[in-house]
Amino acid sequence: MTRFILRRSIASIFVIFTIIIISLWITRLAPSNPCLEEREVQACTCVKMHHLDRPVFPVYSPPPLAPLDGCQYWEAESDWQIIPAITIPFTDGESTTWPIHIIGLSDWGNTQAAIYLRTLSRGSLGDSMITDRTVMETLGAALPYTIQLGLQALLIALLIGIPAGLIAGLRQNTPTDYGVMTVAMIGVSIPNFVLGPLLILLFSLHLGWFSAVGWYTWQDSILPSITLGLFYAAYVARLTRGGVLEVIRKDYIRTARAKGLSEKIVVMRHALKGALLPVVSYLGPAFAALLAGSVVVEEIFSLPGVGTHFVRSALNRDYNLVLGTIILYSTLLVTLNLLVDILYTVLDPRVSYDDE
Secondary structure: OHHHHHHHHHHHHHHHHHHHHHHHHHHOOOOOOHHHOOOOOOHHHHHHHOOOOOOOOOEEOOOOOOOOOOOOOOOOOOOOEEEEEEEEEOOOOOEEEEEEEEOOHHHHHHOHHHHHHHHHHOOOOOEOOOOOOEHHHHHHHHHHHHHHHHHHHHHHHHHHHHHHHHHHHHOOOOHHHHHHHHHHHHHHHOOHHHHHHHHHHHHHHHOOOOOOOOOOOHHHHHHHHHHHHHHHHHHHHHHHHHHHHHHOOOHHHHHHHHOOOOHHHHHHHHHHHHHOHHHHHHHHHHHHHHHHHHHHHHHHHOOOOHHHHHHHHHHHOOHHHHHHHHHHHHHHHHHHHHHHHHHHHHHOOOOOOOOO
16 A cells, blocks of 8 residues: 555646646737736836746747836847748648757756746745735635535535435335436536526525625525535435446445344445445545536635636736646645545555556
8 A cells, every 4th residue: 555655646647747847838928018017016026026928937938028128138148040940821822931949958947947947946836917915825814714615515416415325226126216316417418507597586586595606604605605516416316326327236235134124224335335435436536526616616606716816817817826726736736636545545455556
């Protein structure tokens, strides 16, 4: 188990590193200058502060940033090499040509990627390009809301999905089974951005039970949690039903019944543990998806979570905050997947990673 955890940890670090590099490249693909947007500092100062005048990687095709009047941009100490250009055709018959630049080895540490990786090695995610706060401060203030929302939604999904799937699995091919699975299919089919406004319309505007927007008391998190959790409750119900149908015909279940044990003891003590294995496998990706999926829900209910900051930073082109959010979500995803694999061995003694 120790060797398995060590290998998975190393692989997880490599995955996160790859995500960082790809995300860094994607965020810099936009041709315009983000510092030309409204900022708390001047455009030239913004460019210098966030090193946007430097190439992202040692090898790149278009210029790193269009020059601004009166700004002294960074210049490489070593000679630049230009290799044959890339020609990109357009649908109207025209084309554009971008030469491929390669900076010298001595300047590789001055690229945006190298500077950002050094920032990460110091335990920092950089400064926000919009406000005077750091990315860590911004995400640190928003993360508790997102985690609480995700945990409440996951709890709702389990409390609804497991009993529903258990009942459907024990009453296979009956009207109860068909009814539960029909409701589950409807739950999967309704997206969050449809369910959320419907709940607001019913429980906030018509009945007045809950606040439509904001998070000031714990009651304000009820509607967002239901909106986020019902979708996953349907998946949990389907997985639980499938697990019950697979386990209920096993030899050890027939043996337990042959010993004279009541149906309740057979189901709760013997069948349920094995039936929940598919659900346990789904918990890690589900919780990570709940956190990532909360972006839409947080926008609908105007919650001060990570998702709201992610949307606004993407619209305002706050590169560092976008990257920080991606790193946060990626780290949560790979960590939760590792924890689920470990938990799997606890629920099923037949599963072992010692020989891997």
